[in-house]
Amino acid sequence: MAEKATILLIDDKENIRTVMSELLRSEGWTVFSATNGREGLSKAIHHEPDVIVSDIRMDDIDGVELFHLLRSRGYAIPFIFVTAYGTVEEAVSMLKEGAVHYLTKPVNHSDLKMTIHSILKSKSAAGTTGSRRLVGSSFQMESVYGRIASLARSNSTVLISGESGTGKELIARAIHEQSRRRHNHFVPVNCSTFSDSLLSSELFGYEKDAFTGANRRKTGYFEFAHGGTLFLDEVSELSPVTQVALLRVLQERIIYRVGSTEAVAVDIRLIAATNRNLQDLMATGNFRQDLYYRLNVVPLDVPALRDRPEDLQPLAKYFIERVCLREGLGNVEVHPLFYEPLHDYSWPGNVRELENFIERLLVIHRPRKLTPELVKDEIPAGLPDAAVTVMSAVDVRRRIINAIIAAGGNKTTAAKMLNMPRRTLYNKLRQLKIGDTELEL
Missing domain, CATH: 1.10.8.60 (Helicase, Ruva Protein; domain 3)
Known part of the structure; x- marks a missing residue:
C-alpha cells in the first residue's frame, strides 16, 4: 500500500510540472504545483507538504532562497532539488545546508520516485508528525525570521526574551534546525519544573551511588546535547547555585557529573529564554551579572501577539x-x-x-x-x-x-x-x- 503523502512540485516550466505531477499522482500521492518560488513559499506554508521537489533556477525567488526562507520560519520540510548540470555544484552545497537530495535534468522518473519513497520511509521510521510552526507575515515576525537565519549561521549563545506563549521554544528550534548542528539533538529544558537539586542532576548527570536512589550512572542534558543545541527555558528560575554551575560550563565547556571529579568536555550551542526582565533581577541580586552577560551574547526579542x-x-x-x-x-x-x-x-x-x-x-x-x-x-x-x-x-x-x-x-x-x-x-x-x-x- 502506498504511503499517504503530500508533494509540492515547483518548476517554472509547464510541461515539466504536468509530466511530473502525473508521475507522482500515479504513486497515490497528493500533488500541489507552483510556477515560481514565491507561489511555492505560499503553498508550502499553507499545505505543509511531506516533500518539496524544486527547480533551483527560477525568476523572483529561486529554489535556494525558498529553502532558506522556509528554514528560517521553522519548516524542516525535506527538499529534493532538480538541477541542470550548470547548477550541480550549487545543489551539492545545499546538501550541506540540509537539503535531502538532488537530481539532474532530465530527471530519471524511477530515481525521483525512489528518492521520495526513501524520504517518506525515513520520516515514518522517525515518527515525524506535523509539528507546530512559526506563522505570521507581520514586519515584526519578518524581522524575527531574518534574525533566525543569521543566528543559525553562527554558534553564539542566544537569549530569547518574550512573554509567555509567544513561541520562544519554536524560535529556538528553528535556529537549531537551520544550523550546522541540526543533525544532532535539540534538547529543551524548562528550568522552572525542577527543584534545585533535581535540576543539577538532570543537567549534569550523575554517577552510580552519587546519592540515595542513584542505582546507575545517568547522562545529563548537557552530555545528551553534545554536538547539538541545549535550550534552557525560563532561565530566570535558576537558583544561585545552578547559576554558578552554568556559568562555569559556559566559561570552560566542561561539566562534572554529580558524584564525580572527572571533567567531561561538552560541545553544545546554548539558547536560553526568559519571560522576565533579567536586568531587574540583577538589580535585586536574584540573577548573576556575569551569567547574564554570558547568556546575552545575541539577544532576540519576540513580539507579543x-x-x-x-x-x-x-x-x-x-x-x-x-x-x-x-x-x-x-x-x-x-x-x-x-x-x-x-x-x-x-x-x-x-x-x-x-x-x-x-x-x-x-x-x-x-x-x-x-x-x-x-x-x-x-x-x-x-x-x-x-x-x-x-x-x-x-x-x-x-x-x-x-x-x-x-x-x-x-x-x-x-x-x-x-x-x-x-x-x-x-x-x-x-x-x-x-x-x-x-x-x-
Missing part, C-alpha cells in the same frame, strides 16, 4: 486547519467575518492562548461553520489588566495611523495591510478617536 494584530487571522487559520485535521473534523466552513471579533481582545496569553481558544471552539461546539457570534460567546469575558489594555490600545492606534499614512490615506489598502476587514478598521478609528488631522501625510 497584541503588537502584531495582522498575524491574528493567519494564526487562527493555521490552528483551525491543525485542529480539524487532528480531530477528524473535516473541512469546517469559516464565515468571512469570523476573524473580526478576535481583534477586540488583547490576547494576554499570546499565541498559546489563541491556539487553545480555537481548539476549544472546535472541540466543544464541533460547528459546521465558524461564525463571529461563536467567537463573541466564547471570548474571555474578563478583560486583561488595565496596563496591558492601555498598552495594546496605544500600539494598535500607532499601527493604524502608520498603515493609513503608508497607504497614502487609502483606508481600504490600509485595512489589507493590517490584515483586518475594512469595517473593523472604521470601528477602530471611531473607538480610538483617530481624526483626519492625525492621518495627514
